Amino acid sequence: MPDNALPNSIANMPVQYAANPGTEAEVRARYFNTGNAFNIQLPNVPNAVFTEEPRMAFSKETKTGLISCDTSGEMECKFPATFPFVLAYYARINASETLTTDFVASGSIYYVIQGEGKTVSGDESISWGCGDIFVLPGGERQIHQASKEMAILWVVTNEPQLAFENLQGPEKGAAPTEMIHYPASEIKKQIDLIYKVGRGDDIAGSALIFSSSMQEETRNVLPTLTLAMNSLPAGGSQRPHRHNSVAVSLVIKGENCFSMIDGERKDWAPWATTITPPVSVHSHHNEGDEQSMFLIVQDGGLYYHARAMGFEFVD
Numbered sequence: 526m527p528d529n530a531l532p533n534s535i536a537n538m539p540v541q542y543a544a545n546p547g548t549e550a551e552v553r554a555r556y557f558n559t560g561n562a563f564n565i566q567l568p569n570v571p572n573a574v575f576t577e578e579p580r581m582a583f584s585k586e587t588k589t590g591l592i593s594c595d596t597s598g599e600m601e602c603k604f605p606a607t608f609p610f611v612l613a614y615y616a617r618i619n620a621s622e623t624l625t626t627d628f629v630a631s632g633s634i635y636y637v638i639q640g641e642g643k644t645v646s647g648d649e650s651i652s653w654g655c656g657d658i659f660v661l662p663g664g665e666r667q668i669h670q671a672s673k674e675m676a677i678l679w680v681v682t683n684e685p686q687l688a689f690e691n692l693q694g695p696e697k698g699a700a701p702t703e704m705i706h707y708p709a710s711e712i713k714k715q716i717d718l719i720y721k722v723g724r725g726d727d728i729a730g731s732a733l734i735f736s737s738s739m740q741e742e743t744r745n746v747l748p749t750l751t752l753a754m755n756s757l758p759a760g761g762s763q764r765p766h767r768h769n770s771v772a773v774s775l776v777i778k779g780e781n782c783f784s785m786i787d788g789e790r791k792d793w794a795p796w797a798t799t800i801t802p803p804v805s806v807h808s809h810h811n812e813g814d815e816q817s818m819f820l821i822v823q824d825g826g827l828y829y830h831a832r833a834m835g836f837e838f839v840d
Contacts, residue, residue, distance in 0.1 A: 534560060535558045535559070535560035535561065536560030536561055537560075537561070538558060538560065538561055539561075540555050540556070540557060541555070541556035541557070542554070542555065542556070567600070567601065568599060568600050568601050569600075569802060570596075570600060570608050570609070570771055570800060570802040570803060571596050571599045571600070571800060571802070572786050572787075572789065572791065572800060572801075572802055572805070573596055573599075573799070573800045574791060574794065574797050574798070574799050574800075575594045575613075575797060575798040575799070576794050576797050578592050578593075578594050578615050578798065579615055579795070579796040579797060579798070581615070581617075582615035582616075582617050582638075582677050582796075583677065583796075587617050588617070588619065589617055589618050589619045589622045589623075589624050590616075590617060590624065591614045591615070591616055591617075591624075591626075591680070592614060592615045592616075592617065593605055593607075593612060593613070593614050594607045594612070594613040594614065594615075594773075594798045595607065595612070596608070596800070602685065603688075604684075604685055604688040604689075605684070605685070606684075606685035606688075607681075607685075607773050607798070607800065608685075608771040608773060608800055608824070609685060609689070609771070609824075610683055610685050610686040610689070610749065610750075610771075610824045610827065611681060611682070611683055611685060611686075611750070611771075611773055611822060611824060612681070612682050612683075612684045612685055613679065613680065613681045613773050613775075613798050613822070614679070614680040614681075614682075615638075615677060615678070615679060615680070616635075616669070616676075616677065616678040616679075616680050617675070617676075617677055618640070618642065618669055618670070618671040618675065618676045618677075618678070619671065619675050620671055620672070620673055620674050620675050621670075621671060621672070621673060622670070622671060623668055623669060623670045623671075624668075624669045624670075625666060625667070625668050625669075626666070626667050626669065626680075627665075627666040627667070628663060628682045628684055628694070629663070629684055629687055629688070629692075629693060629694045630663045630682040630683050630684045630686075630687060630694055631663045631683050631686075631687070631694070631695060631700060631701055631702070631747050631748065631749070632660055632661060632662050632663050632682070632683070632700055632701065632702040632746075632747045633660070633661050633663070633667075633680060633681065633682045634658070634659075634660050634680065634681040634682070634746065634747075634750070634752055634822060635653075635658065635659050635660070635661070635678050635679070635680050636657075636658050636678065636679040636775060636777075636820055637653050637654060637655050637656060637657045637658075637676070637677075637678055637709075638655070638677040638678060638679055638796060639655060639675070639676060639677045640654075640655065640671055640672065640674050640675055640676025640677060641653065641654045641655070641671070641672040641674070641676065642669060642670050642671040642672050642676050643669075643670050643672075644659065644661070644667055644668065644669045644670075645667065645668045646661050646662065646665050646667045646704050647662075647665050647697070647698075647704075649703075649704045651704065651706045653706070654708075654709065655709065656709030656712065657706065657707065657708050657709050658706075658707040658712065658735065658752075658754075658820075659704070659705060659706045659707065660702055660704070660705040660735075660737065660746055660747075660752075661702075661704055662695070662700030662701075662702050662703055662704065663694040663695050663700045663702075664694050664695040664696050664697045664698070664699060664700050665697055665700070679775045679796075679798070679820070681750075681773065681822045683747060683749060683750055686749060686824075701739060701740070701747060701748050702737060702739055702740065702746070702747055703737070703738075703739060705737045705746075707735060712733065712754060715733050716731075716733050716754065716756060719731050719733060720758075726764070729763070729764070729766055729836070729838075730755055730756075730757075730763045730809075731755075731756055731757075732753040732754060732755040732756070732821070733753060733754040733756075734751065734752070734753050735752040735753065735754070743826060743829065743830075745825070745826040745829070747826065748826050748830075749824055749826040749827045749830075750822055750823070750824060750825070750826055751770075751821075751822070751823045751824075751825035751826060752820070752821070752822055753820070753821045753823075754818065754819075754820050754821075755774075755809070755818070755819050755820075755821055756816055756817060756818050756819075757782070757809060757810075757811040757816065757817045758811065758816055759811060759813060759814050759815055759816060760811060760812070761810075761811050762808060762809065762810040762811065763808055763809040763810075764808060764838050764840050765785070765806055765807065765808040765838065765839045765840045766806070766807070766808070766836065766837060766838045766839060767804050767805060767806050767807065767835070767836075767837060767839060768803070768804070768825075768828070768834055768835055768836040768837075769803055769804060769828050769833055769834055769835040770803060770823040770824050770825040770827070770828050770834065771800065771801065771802060771803045771823065771824055772800070772801040772821050772822070772823045773798060773799070773800055773801075773821070773822050773823075774798070774799045774800075774801065774819045774820065774821045774822075775796070775797075775798055775819060775820045776793045776794060776795065776796060776797045776798075776799065776819050777796075777818040777819055777820060778815065778816070778817055778818040778819075779793035779795075779811075779813075779817045779818070779819060780813045780815065780817075781811070781812045781813035781814075782809070782810060782811045782812065782813060782817045783809075783810055783812075784799070784801070784807055784808065784809050784810070785806075785807060785808045785810070786801060786802070786805050786806075786807045787805045787806055787807070788806075793817075793819075804835070806839050808840075
């Protein structure tokens with residue numbers, strides 16, 4: 526750029542190229558500065574609620590398949606994503622039919638909303654029912670079969686995380702998880718135990734955190750993802766707080782419940798998927814007569830590993 530054409534600030538400079546490249550490798554180089562490439566501002570993660578997707582999953586006309594909760598357009602992502610590192614789906618499997626999944630992901634998380642069935646992954650298989658949670662390894666094709674009635678599952682993967690770096694999934698047998706099964710009956714026992722023991726106000730809610738033998742040390746369900754079943758007693762609420770991780774939640778039981786996100790009320794809807802944006806001040810409230818339940822997936826493992834979760838109460 527000639528001296529007489531210099532902008533008034535480095536913030537207004539365009540991308541720079543090598544003046545006299547000697548090789549193709551030098552031709553590919555690009556140069557920016559702290560004014561035009563530091564603290565890049567991207568579109569915010571939307572404070573979204575997905576209600577049309579579960580409606581489609583329950584519709585009598587819907588065929589066996591996956592229905593994604595995709596906000597990539599709003600976030601200007603080049604790949605499908607619910608938030609930057611996670612993609613959520615509703616899986617519909619009609620009676621006696623099968624659904625094959627082969628996600629380019631480290632692993633996948635499933636919650637059984639309705640129905641019963643069987644899943645085969647590699648040399649292992651499990652039978653699942655309503656309220657069960659299971660986790661499957663990446664790098665393997667899985668076959669899910671519904672019983673004599675239609676089944677609906679909520680599915681979450683970290684496909685966007687791998688797509689961001691243009692990576693393929695792990696080789697077969699090299700995933701950071703094996704097949705894991707959390708039956709509904711055991712989940713209830715564990716939640717009841719949490720309430721029996723009790724907690725102080727310095728603990729952020731009464732959530733059951735899911736992990737595995739491979740991820741026990743990190744207390745995550747996958748290296749970058751955390752999975753928790755949060756609950757609120759009738760008339761209860763969770764203190765306002767914030768953290769750097771995003772959260773995508775499935776409303777399991779939440780009549781007369783709502784969240785406050787940066788001062789905005791967000792009412793819960795049956796089987797809706799909701800997004801709580803990063804660093805937003807949020808709290809959850811149960812004005813109903815029964816305990817509420819919501820399953821939460823966060824990219825918390827990324828922030829734990831970076832020592833940058835940034836959790837704090839703000840009341």
